[in-house]
Amino acid sequence: MTMYTLHMAQADFVAWRDNARRLLAARVSPGDVLWQDDDSAGDLFASGDTDLPPPSETPLALKLSRQHLRRLECASHYWPTHQQECRWALLYRVVWRLAQGEGEALLAGDSDGGVVEQRIKAVNHEVHHMHAFLRFHQQPVTPEEQHAPEFIAWFEPRHDVLEAAARHFIDRMGQHRWLIMTPEGAILCDGRQWHIERPESGTFTVQDYQALSTMEDDAEDLWLAYYASTFNPARLNEKTMVRSMPSRFWRHMPERVLITGLISHARHGARRLGQDSRLADKRGHTITLPK
Amino acid sequence: MQLTDKLIVLADAAKYDASCASSGAPKRSSRGQKGLGATNGNGICHSFTPDGRCVALLKILMTNFCLYDCQYCINRRSSNVPRARFSVDEIVRLTLDFYRRNLISGLFLSSGIIRSNDYTMEALVRVARTLRVEHQFRGYIHLKTIPDASPDLIRQAGLYADRLSVNVELPTSQSLNRLAPEKSDTTIRLAMSTIRDGLDEATAEPRAPRFSPGGQSTQMIVGADDTDDHTILGNVQSLYGDYRLKRVYYSAFSPIPESPSSVPLIAPPLLREHRLYQADFLIRGYGFRADELLTGPGNLSLDIDPKLAWALNHRELFPIDLDQADMYMIARVPGIGITSAKRIETLRRERRIRYTDLTRLGCSMKKLAPFITTQDYRPRQAGLERQALLAQMQTSTPAQMALL
Ligand code: SF4
Numbered sequence: 001m002t003m004y005t006l007h008m009a010q011a012d013f014v015a016w017r018d019n020a021r022r023l024l025a026a027r028v029s030p031g032d033v034l035w036q037d038d039d040s041a042g043d044l045f046a047s048g049d050t051d052l053p054p055p056s057e058t059p060l061a062l063k064l065s066r067q068h069l070r071r072l073e074c075a076s077h078y079w080p081t082h083q084q085e086c087r088w089a090l091l092y093r094v095v096w097r098l099a100q101g102e103g104e105a106l107l108a109g110d111s112d113g114g115v116v117e118q119r120i121k122a123v124n125h126e127v128h129h130m131h132a133f134l135r136f137h138q139q140p141v142t143p144e145e146q147h148a149p150e151f152i153a154w155f156e157p158r159h160d161v162l163e164a165a166a167r168h169f170i171d172r173m174g175q176h177r178w179l180i181m182t183p184e185g186a187i188l189c190d191g192r193q194w195h196i197e198r199p200e201s202g203t204f205t206v207q208d209y210q211a212l213s214t215m216e217d218d219a220e221d222l223w224l225a226y227y228a229s230t231f232n233p234a235r236l237n238e239k240t241m242v243r244s245m246p247s248r249f250w251r252h253m254p255e256r257v258l259i260t261g262l263i264s265h266a267r268h269g270a271r272r273l274g275q276d277s278r279l280a281d282k283r284g285h286t287i288t289l290p291k
Numbered sequence: 292m293q294l295t296d297k298l299i300v301l302a303d304a305a306k307y308d309a310s311c312a313s314s315g316a317p318k319r320s321s322r323g324q325k326g327l328g329a330t331n332g333n334g335i336c337h338s339f340t341p342d343g344r345c346v347a348l349l350k351i352l353m354t355n356f357c358l359y360d361c362q363y364c365i366n367r368r369s370s371n372v373p374r375a376r377f378s379v380d381e382i383v384r385l386t387l388d389f390y391r392r393n394l395i396s397g398l399f400l401s402s403g404i405i406r407s408n409d410y411t412m413e414a415l416v417r418v419a420r421t422l423r424v425e426h427q428f429r430g431y432i433h434l435k436t437i438p439d440a441s442p443d444l445i446r447q448a449g450l451y452a453d454r455l456s457v458n459v460e461l462p463t464s465q466s467l468n469r470l471a472p473e474k475s476d477t478t479i480r481l482a483m484s485t486i487r488d489g490l491d492e493a494t495a496e497p498r499a500p501r502f503s504p505g506g507q508s509t510q511m512i513v514g515a516d517d518t519d520d521h522t523i524l525g526n527v528q529s530l531y532g533d534y535r536l537k538r539v540y541y542s543a544f545s546p547i548p549e550s551p552s553s554v555p556l557i558a559p560p561l562l563r564e565h566r567l568y569q570a571d572f573l574i575r576g577y578g579f580r581a582d583e584l585l586t587g588p589g590n591l592s593l594d595i596d597p598k599l600a601w602a603l604n605h606r607e608l609f610p611i612d613l614d615q616a617d618m619y620m621i622a623r624v625p626g627i628g629i630t631s632a633k634r635i636e637t638l639r640r641e642r643r644i645r646y647t648d649l650t651r652l653g654c655s656m657k658k659l660a661p662f663i664t665t666q667d668y669r670p671r672q673a674g675l676e677r678q679a680l681l682a683q684m685q686t687s688t689p690a691q692m693a694l695l
Binding site for chain 1: 346356371430543
């Protein structure tokens with residue numbers, strides 16, 4: 001049995017689709033292909049790409065609905081851990097099984113379909129995290145710097161969601177100029193056009209980002225005032241907070257400086273009342289009805 | 292007073308209202324355009340405070356000066372709290388500044404009642420209009436409606452808001468009379484009907500002016516009076532039917548400073564609130580009737596969730612065969628949600644269901660085990676006494692939100 005090795009230069013669903021089509025046409029079963037992500041540790045026995053065999057006399061072909069294709073593409077944005085299966089191998093086994101008439105291969109109850117489903121969920125969840133927890137900082141921009149971004153943000157997503165998540169910010173920010181930087185790439189929008197910039201080598205670092213950021217943003221103080229005040233110490237429930245807002249995001253959120261203080265304050269008495277203790281000592285006043 | 296100080300006062304004054312979801316808005320985008328903001332129907336929680344609640348909107352009062360004396364409210368006129376009032380521009384500035392930094396998805400604005408109901412409502416509408424018209428703000432706006440305001444002002448609010456809400460405040464009209472003597476159940480319901488009619492017109496007539504596309508919702512305080520869950524759920528069921536409500540929000544009554552003796556000074560009943568949300572979800576999403584969940588006076592069980600409680604009371608219907616049962620029944624199995632029920636139905640068109648499929652679908656195996664059969668699985672507990680099962684379930688239920 002020949003083993004075929006395929007290198008995937010980058011997160012390129014189109015390239016995978018191409019390869020998958022040729023593999024199906026040649027009836028190469030999933031067990032005979034070694035997919036290699038560029039970043040995965042090289043297999044000692046694998047050298048360059050192997051030439052794929054010519055199409056078989058009875059080639060397999062597969063027509064996928066647009067919705068199914070979209071699901072596969074979404075799952076391909078998942079970055080597996082070292083113990084998890086390579087994304088391209090998983091997807092190829094799914095289409096191979098579909099081509100054999102196993103319609104369940106893409107259903108959530110199936111062993112492969114279930115993994116695909118989990119990965120789609122994780123990717124969508126990460127898109128959602130980025131929509132929710134990314135924070136823009138306003139930059140002072142002088143008239144000479146008419147092209148410099150007014151709002152910049154740093155975010156470390158767990159999966160390949162930069163592009164998917166960025167569309168949301170394009171809709172949101174109108175004609176503002178902004179920049180979102182992540183380790184794998186940055187997205188720049190000038191209020192009309194946007195493009196993605198990849199690091200020349202390696203990844204962007206938070207230091208690269210910090211070099212861009214020049215100033216404190218005073219709206220942050222207002223936000224901190226709001227955050228502490230909208231918190232209700234009588235309902236203290238850290239577990240739900242941490243479950244909904246995983247701590248890996250806190251590092252780049254201004255409110256991180258308040259969280260532990262608010263919790264311990266609530267534990268030490270403030271919990272008896274809902275009111276913000278900054279108000280308890282202030283002079284209040286009752287209202288008399290007009291005659 | 293400095294803007295920061297006002298913000299502290301008026302956010303604190305607004306935080307007891309839990310109905311701050313940011314969902315249900317139509318699709319809007321500012322791509323390449325003047326103005327700011329987008330909505331797509333789904334709410335986004337931009338942060339969580341240590342009380343576990345989501346921060347989606349800038350939730351503030353325009354002012355906490357108030358002529359009313361609702362006993363459960365920190366802003367009642369007899370309460371000795373610092374008072375403040377925002378100008379329109381201040382609210383607009385805060386909303387836009389927070390929005391641009393991606394701290395919020397929009398504004399949730401309410402107010403104490405000053406001068407008159409119409410005066411107050413008009414001021415709220417002015418904020419929304421300024422944001423929408425002058426600043427072309429396309430983010431989310433939720434306006435709390437002053438129930439006694441004129442219908443005309445409520446109509447205007449619907450032009451700019453994505454969601455309108457009138458709070459029923461308390462579960463029964465008797466409690467309302469006792470604790471909020473200036474409010475009336477009748478006017479609250481009239482205001483809700485005005486909103487419902489506006490919604491109906493907007494759906495029926497495509498060219499009708501825009502009206503609160505995210506619908507209407509309401510909030511009920513739980514634990515400030517002694518109404519039981521049976522009465523609450525019964526009333527809630529009719530509220531959903533009568534006013535096309537998107538949601539009813541339950542707010543466990545939180546102790547307030549200088550609490551009047553008419554309301555309890557105890558820790559908020561968070562677990563009870565949680566059970567009410569679960570029951571409410573079963574009524575809205577699963578076709579349960581209120582009297583199925585609680586057949587007589589009393590409260591929902593705090594130990595087990597209402598779906599499990601229902602199934603344990605209907606042991607004669609179980610176990611069900613997942614290859615045969617109706618979708619409707621599958622969704623009634625504890626541990627299987629609507630989505631999983633649909634997926635089971637799709638999968639069984641391809642092949643028979645196996646027990647391990649359910650793990651992959653993310654069902655709660657511990658809960659569902661006694662209630663189903665598959666070709667490769669029959670429950671061992673089938674012969675167990677109901678009580679024994681109940682006890683077993685209770686010990687396996689993970690701890691819910693802790694009380695004091
Ligand atoms: S009307 Fe009643 S509930 Fe509303 S702010 Fe005034 S006192 Fe509070």
